[in-house]
Amino acid sequence: MDILLVGGGGREHALAWKMMQSPLADKLYWAPGNPGIPDAIPVAENTPEALAQFAQDHNIGLTMVGPEALLCEGIVDAFRKRGLRIVGPDKKAAQLEGSKAFAKDFMHRHGLPTADAAVFTDAPAALEYLRKHGAPIVVKADGLAAGKGVVVANDLATAEQAVKECFAGAFGAAGARVLLEDCLVGEEASILALCDGKTIKPLDSSQDHKRAYDGDQGPNTGGMGAYSPAPVVTPELWKIIDEQVLQRFLKGVQADGLDFRGVIYAGLMITAQGPKLLEFNVRFGDPETQAVLMRLDSDLVDALAATADGELERIELKWSPEPAVCVVMASKGYPGKYPKGLPIKGIAEAEKTGAVVFHAGTRLDNSGQLVTNGGRVLGVTAKGKTLREAVDNAYAGVQCITWDGVEYRTDIAHKAFEHQ
Ligand code: AMP
Ligand code: GLY
Numbered sequence: 001m002d003i004l005l006v007g008g009g010g011r012e013h014a015l016a017w018k019m020m021q022s023p024l025a026d027k028l029y030w031a032p033g034n035p036g037i038p039d040a041i042p043v044a045e046n047t048p049e050a051l052a053q054f055a056q057d058h059n060i061g062l063t064m065v066g067p068e069a070l071l072c073e074g075i076v077d078a079f080r081k082r083g084l085r086i087v088g089p090d091k092k093a094a095q096l097e098g099s100k101a102f103a104k105d106f107m108h109r110h111g112l113p114t115a116d117a118a119v120f121t122d123a124p125a126a127l128e129y130l131r132k133h134g135a136p137i138v139v140k141a142d143g144l145a146a147g148k149g150v151v152v153a154n155d156l157a158t159a160e161q162a163v164k165e166c167f168a169g170a171f172g173a174a175g176a177r178v179l180l181e182d183c184l185v186g187e188e189a190s191i192l193a194l195c196d197g198k199t200i201k202p203l204d205s206s207q208d209h210k211r212a213y214d215g216d217q218g219p220n221t222g223g224m225g226a227y228s229p230a231p232v233v234t235p236e237l238w239k240i241i242d243e244q245v246l247q248r249f250l251k252g253v254q255a256d257g258l259d260f261r262g263v264i265y266a267g268l269m270i271t272a273q274g275p276k277l278l279e280f281n282v283r284f285g286d287p288e289t290q291a292v293l294m295r296l297d298s299d300l301v302d303a304l305a306a307t308a309d310g311e312l313e314r315i316e317l318k319w320s321p322e323p324a325v326c327v328v329m330a331s332k333g334y335p336g337k338y339p340k341g342l343p344i345k346g347i348a349e350a351e352k353t354g355a356v357v358f359h360a361g362t363r364l365d366n367s368g369q370l371v372t373n374g375g376r377v378l379g380v381t382a383k384g385k386t387l388r389e390a391v392d393n394a395y396a397g398v399q400c401i402t403w404d405g406v407e408y409r410t411d412i413a414h415k416a417f418e419h420q
Helices: 010-019 048-057 068-073 075-081 100-109 123-133 156-167 235-255 288-294 300-309 347-352 387-400 414-419
Strands: 003-007 028-032 062-065 086-089 117-120 137-141 150-153 178-182 187-195 200-202 211-213 217-220 225-228 260-271 274-281 324-330 356-359 362-364 370-372 376-383
Touching: 003 010, 003 048, 010 028, 010 288, 010 300, 010 356, 010 376, 028 048, 048 068, 048 075, 062 075, 062 300, 068 075, 075 086, 086 300, 100 117, 100 178, 100 274, 117 123, 123 156, 123 178, 137 156, 150 156, 156 178, 187 235, 187 288, 187 300, 200 235, 225 288, 225 387, 235 260, 235 274, 260 300, 288 324, 288 376, 324 387, 347 356, 347 387, 376 387, 387 414
Parallel strands: 003 028, 003 062, 062 086
Antiparallel strands: 086 260, 117 178, 137 150, 137 178, 187 200, 187 260, 211 217, 225 324, 260 274, 324 376, 356 376, 362 370
8 A cells, every 4th residue: 555654754754664664565655754765755735634635636545644733733534534544643632642731631530640730821820829839840831832841840930930931922822721730750751552442552662862961961852862662661560551551541532532543652750659641642752763663573554554443453563672772863052043954974884884864854955965954863773682782783873974063962771771
């Protein structure tokens, strides 16, 4: 079948890379795509209706959506209305990511473990609550804010400023409602799962690195690297996560009548009191997907098609025992302002080391030269017999690649070694 993949980042390159290994996959249409897969056919359509029309006109057998924005805009509804097969939650179910208040209410009603939070629609009430609650506290804009809408405030002044900025419109409509949430302490882990509304099947665990600099210092980013599996998720913890997070999620989806045939991402804090949900995403994580999919031995196209068709029960996901590591190479200045258009050298050499180089913010300039085109530029990913070997293999690839001002963390997976 021909496949339509929506999105153009590192996560989507990893999805494309894995899907094109399937004997079920023929042509790959990629909207908008990136230079990572030269054989993919670029698609310019970028709205739910236009993409659905494109899929219909081109007889697409399966559509996979990477980013959350189009899911929240109702791309799944647009496709299903036309009887087209697509993986993802519908617009209503996508609010599990699109509205933190909606997600919190879902978690509370269905008994999923999470921090307590209060929701506010005006600054004076929020500020009064803040003063009573005290710091530390977490301030969250309700809507989609590209990962920038969360402030973990260690003092009241920071929290007050975050509340004021939200209501002053720093995140537009996404900040019209604000959550004030208790601060949790622990190590984070990402659990991704396929869910078709009847069955839920987790992918293996992973861990992101949200801060820009080594030692988890500096500002939050979209993610500077990831590894899988995450040793913080022990077999005992997996049992608790399955019972208290995944199964309760499934029951909640059914009880609320949500149409969820897609990927659910549980962002967890592993606290002394057990796993607590920080957030839901209704899609694959970036860069977790790059590390996790490198370890998937089963057919991804079959698994995604089964998810869309409500046949997930028949799928068995098989995992390589070898750990995988993804190191994100970023532009100087990211997550703040950064330059674009700088020539990238050494990808072919990196690939010779056995690493897979996933493109994120790249483009070909007029002369056919690959240049930087975003904050997160590449995700260099490798497996190894041990995690140490996987880390070394990934960095061996990284070392081959350069451009003016390239930045990356040198300590991806450091928390895993602290467990050993
Ligand atoms: P979110 O978008 O809700 O996942 O928040 C982004 C990041 O903020 C998370 O990955 C955590 O590092 C941090 N965070 C969110 N909620 C909390 C919380 N309740 N306690 C401590 N840290 C949090
Ligand atoms: N890596 C975090 C996210 O995809 O939201």
